[in-house]
Amino acid sequence: MGLVARDAELGMIAEVLDREPTSVRALVLEGEPGVGKTSLWEQGLAGGRDRGMRVLVARASASETGLPFAGLIDLLDEVDVDELTSVPVPQLHALEVALYRAEPGEQPPTEQVVSLALLSTLRSLSREQRLLVAVDDVQWLDRSSQAALAYAGRRLQDRVTVLLARRPGPRSAVEGAFGDERVDRLVVRSTTLGGTRQILATRLGLRLPHHLLRRVYDTTMGNPLFALEVGRLLAGRDPATIGDDLPVPDAVEDLLGLRVADLDPTTRRLLLALALDADLRAPQVRELAGPDVLEQASAAGVVDVDGERVRPAHPLLAEVARRAASADDVRRLHADLAAVVSDDQRRVLHLALAATEPDPVLAARLDGAVARATARGSIRLAADLAGHALRLTPPGDPDAGRVMLLAKLLQMAGEKQRLTELLTPRAAGLPERADRVRAHVLLTGGVVHGNDDILALLQRALDEAGDDHALRLRVLCHLAENEAVIEVRNVAVADGRAAEAVEASASGSGGAQRLALYTRVWTSALRGRPLDDLLERYDVLACESSYLARTPGRVAGQQHVWRGEPGPARARFEAFRSLAADRGEPGPYALARLHLCELELRLGRWDDAEELLDEWAASLDSSLLHWPMYERCRSLLAAGRGDAAGAREWGECAVEQAEETGIRWDWLEATRALGVAALLDHRPEEAVRHLRAVWAHTRDQGVVDPGAFPAAPDLVEALVETGDLDDARTVVDALRETADLQDHAWARLTAARGAATASLAGAWSDHEAQALAGVATAYDERGLAAEAARTWLALGRAQRRARKWGGARDSLERAVRLFEEQGAPGWADAARADLERVGARRPSSPGRLTTTERRVADLAVQGLANKEIARTLVVTVSTVEFHLRNTYTKLGIRSRMELAPRLAELDDTAT
Secondary structure, three states, X not given: OOOOOOHHHHHHHHHHHHOOOOOOEEEEEEXXXXXXXXXXXXXXXXXXXXXXXXXXXXXXXXXXXXXXXXXXXXXXXXXXXXXXXXXXHHHHHHHHHHOOXXXXXXXXXXXXXXXXXXXXXXHHHHHHOOEEEEEXXXXXXXXXXXXXXXXXXXXXXXXXXXXXXXXXXXXXXXXXXXXXXXXXXXXXXXXXXXXHHHHHXXXXXXXXXXXXXXXXXXXXXXXXXXXXXXXXXXXXXXXXHOOOOOOOOOOHHHHHHHHHHOOOHHHHXXXXXXXXXXXXXXXXXXXXXXXXXXXXXXXXXOEEEEOOEEEEOOHHHHHHHHHHOOHHHHHHHHHHHHHHOOOHHHHHHHHHHHOOOOOHHHHHHHHHHHHHHHHOOOHHHHHHHHHHHHHOOOOOOOOHHHHHHHHHHHHHHOOHHXXXXXXXXXXXXXXXXXXXXXXXXXHOOOOOOOXXXXXXXXXXXXXXXXXXXXXXXXXXXXXXXXXXXXXXXXHHHHHHHHHHHHHHOOOOOHHHHHHHHHHHHHHHHHOOOOOHHHHHHHHXXXXXXXOHHHOHHHHXXXXXXHOOOHHHHXXXXXXXXXXXXXXXXXXXXXXXXXXXXXXXXXXXOHHHHHHHHHHHHHOXXXXXXXXXXXXXXXXXXXXXXXXXXXXXXXXXXXXXXXXXXXXXXHHHHHHHHHXXXXXXXXXHHHHHHHHHHHXXXXXXXXXXXXXXXXXXXXXXXXXXXHOOHHHHHHHHHHHHHHHHHXXXXXXXXXXHHHHHHHHHHHOOOHHHHHHHHHHHHHHHHOOOXXXXXXXXXXXXXXXXXXXXXXXXXXXHHHHHHHHHHHOOHHHHHHHHHHHHHOOOOOOOOOOOXXXXXXXXXXXXXXXXXXXXXXXXXXXXXXXXXXXXXXXXXXXXXXXXHHHHHHHHHHHHHHO
């Protein structure tokens, strides 16, 4: 039966399906429960099939959100392995394991490998036939499937259309993968009064007087599902007998609850079974409930049967059935489900959920299920199974092994609260010393109030380790890395601890030596020492099982960034990211993205940095980086673009979080951003305060490489503006000395820049001006465009003060051009302001918008408010306002009313 009162929505769906995609596009249907989005989504499936598309379908369920790859199992249910001959064998095996079609080998399939396999699968299928990938209730899609679909969505090229339906709320990672330019959105709203009339008449044959129809419409607020439920209550009654109050509960859940309560008990039990196990098939349902119950439930309209697949007609019905059931009913049904499901892992889980008393035999079976789930990479499921195994262990039986296994799984699954609740009362009382040490180390990944708590836990672990060298090594490495990389304090002491760990591990295992060498690489980098020897020693010990996040190569890449060597840095980070993708390790992949973002920020490639940050904000692995890294990168991006307000907003947020948690690294970088923002706002005293704090802390705490936290050039500029030339020269001298000791290219250039800037502030010198121009050129040649532009700006200002009008005009015009090319409009405006003061005509804007400015402008044209645009792009409102101001200036307009036609003119010109 077709939909009624949905012509506009159906037209939009048809338009998207008819579009021959030159790039992958997604259509997102968003609406409240019961509003009709699923019905429209189903019409989209039918439309895709009518157009000859291959349709892959997944219907997410609230009961499946914790089951790894449940969505992919659904989506690829009808895809046979024989169709995937072009998928590489390792990827195909990983996918088959994730889909429970093959047994895992020695290594569990990681999410990244399964994501890569899904990408290969979709590419393979789309070569034969256009694809429609359809997911209903995306908000309930399990995390693993979301990550895989998002990974594939970012990389698919063409011949694929994605159709998603979801409730209002935060956008999913799947949507974020496509970006706004490749997503069409359709908000499914309540139907009209006339639509309600058509629905009741078409579906129920119910015709009501206008006044009663109006009351039904007002009560249900035009929600089609709820209007139908009211209609069912009214069907067969004489309208004349209906009083002022409709026989309708106030709450929608109560309304659905009445329908569930009116069902036959066996049908109600069937709904509950589907709520407890959404993967039940028709034969299992018949075995559980009886041969006729499934047909009765289907006839009653509360379940849908598609071949052997059985689902609630609406997810809310299953939710209501679960809420209405007693705890005893739920436990009994779990026991019955265990008797009918075919998969041993599900069977054991149902038995565990049914059990209330200790059961050593069942606990042992759960141990096996934990091992199998872990082998498949199903960490969250493994953690749940391990929790039941521990719960069912009889009092007095040894349980330390199950405690530590559960703790490890909870840490891997990111379950901080459960990890803390498990280990806090047990850590000190574990019988084995090694377990006590491991427990205290694991607790550092639980709920902590700040880094002081982490240090206290590591100190207790060190005390427990005593004179056990292997255990002491592990804790020393954690302490050294924490002090050097998290707190950025006592770096020399941390370096000594790392050296002790390297020495202690010399006769130990390869893994112990690798851990110690990795820690020493960190402290050596911060101390400004060469890393080649340590890297060579590590490479001799490296093996495929090494934990990728602790690969010293990524630290070496950061040292290249600090030294102004972007080429080698990018090569290391890209190799690291590629390896993380191949091995499917999400944590290292997130770190690689962070390092690439930091590199782009140093180079002044602001659009590239913003793209990485947008991906970061939308991705699921963002939670793997716990400290305010994202906020401080956003503050540095805003400062680099010349958005002082955005830099302050993000920077103050990062500083506050860093101070609360004791994370000095992020505090230093965010404070540096605040200093740059103050410079941009012509508040040099405030800039000095921020930047001197960074400079002083790093020098006092033993950070010898000046590029690690590069506050020096901005500090010199701020000191020059306040007239503190002696202090500026002191900073320059320190930079020059470091550059000579470390053969540090960036420090050498920056010392020359600072020396010339300070000298020109005292008296004009053609020689110093030429030196500053040479520094700007050298920065540009090394790919450090942001520093080149800032240096031309400093030279232009010095020339203006000295009344060297021709030179000032040339330098400032260079600065403006470089800032515009980088997408730094705030700095370009600052340079233009100086240019106007030397008598230059302000150049007319060519109307070229940056990628972000165009994205903001397009959303504004769509009618979104600034807050909505900020929420969509995961930025602050002040950042949106900043980009809109720049857009208006470039386009020569003053309001949003002029924006749409001006953008259309630009597009016409471009074509």
